[in-house]
Amino acid sequence: xxxxxxxxxxxxxxxxxxxxxxxxxxxxxxxxxxxxxxxxxxxxxxxxxxxxxxxxxxxxxxxxxxxxxxxxxxxxxxxxxxxxxxxxxx
Numbered sequence: 001x002x003x004x005x006x007x008x009x010x011x012x013x014x015x016x017x018x019x020x021x022x023x024x025x026x027x028x029x030x031x032x033x034x035x036x037x038x039x040x041x042x043x044x045x046x047x048x049x050x051x052x053x054x055x056x057x058x059x060x061x062x063x064x065x066x067x068x069x070x071x072x073x074x075x076x077x078x079x080x081x082x083x084x085x086x087x088x089x090x
Contacts, residue, residue, distance in 0.1 A: 012038055037061070 004019040009031040020027060037060060041053045048056075 011035060034061075 004021050005024070006017055006019055007024055007027055008015055008017050009027065010016070011031055011034055018027070034057070037057045038053065041048060041057060045053070
């Protein structure tokens, strides 16, 4: 069994204890990002229902993740192409 550590995070003034083997700083940064996005939606649309706000934040995070994943795949493909050109020229 993996050695997971307990980590307390706060999201929207609610404290959660999570058990993870992820980097603590990464989890804390993610919680901060989540709080910032939720707070932004609270300020921009205070009458928005919590479930709708949470869905929009999740969609925004998923969209950002998809963009970064696609960019990484594109970069990986370009590196492979360049490596192939280098190897062909040798």
